[in-house]
Amino acid sequence: MAVDVHAEPAAAAARCIGVARTYRSAATEVHALEDVDLDVPRHGLTVVAGPSGSGKSTLLRMLACLDRPDVGRVEVDGVEVGRLGRRARRRVRRRSIGYVFQQPVDNLLADLDADEHVAFAARLRGIPHPGPAPLEMVGL
Numbered sequence: 700m701a702v703d704v705h706a707e708p709a710a711a712a713a714r715c716i717g718v719a720r721t722y723r724s725a726a727t728e729v730h731a732l733e734d735v736d737l738d739v740p741r742h743g744l745t746v747v748a749g750p751s752g753s754g755k756s757t758l759l760r761m762l763a764c765l766d767r768p769d770v771g772r773v774e775v776d777g778v779e780v781g782r783l784g785r786r787a788r789r790r791v792r793r794r795s796i797g798y799v800f801q802q803p804v805d806n807l808l809a810d811l812d813a814d815e816h817v818a819f820a821a822r823l824r825g826i827p828h829p830g831p832a833p834l835e836m837v838g839l
Contacts, residue, residue, distance in 0.1 A: 713739040713762050718771035720757050731757040735771070763796055764788035793824055
């Protein structure tokens with residue numbers, strides 16, 4: 700996957716610089732990402748699209764602090780997360796990232812609507828009840 704999209708540096712919520720990720724097995728190597736540069740602007744919409752196997756999920760997992768690159772830098776909210784350990788990445792993810800997995804049925808509670816999910820996540824993080832419109836709290 701070759702991506703080279705740049706926003707204004709001050710506006711970037713997340714950034715990848717020269718990122719590469721290779722998955723290895725006994726029989727083969729898969730180069731999921733090769734030399735990816737990407738700036739994700741704050742307060743905007745960024746779409747990651749491409750064919751199956753192009754590295755979209757790998758890129759999103761890195762931006763969500765769930766995986767680390769083999770080469771390059773991944774920054775979230777100004778913090779280089781690619782070199783952080785699991786616990787430190789989890790702290791960044793809790794503070795700065797909202798992430799819904801590809802199969803939301805496995806990760807969302809069926810009895811809660813979107814506002815209730817945001818309020819629930821806030822409570823888990825020790826944030827008092829965000830008021831009548833939790834989605835507004837996260838810019839939605």
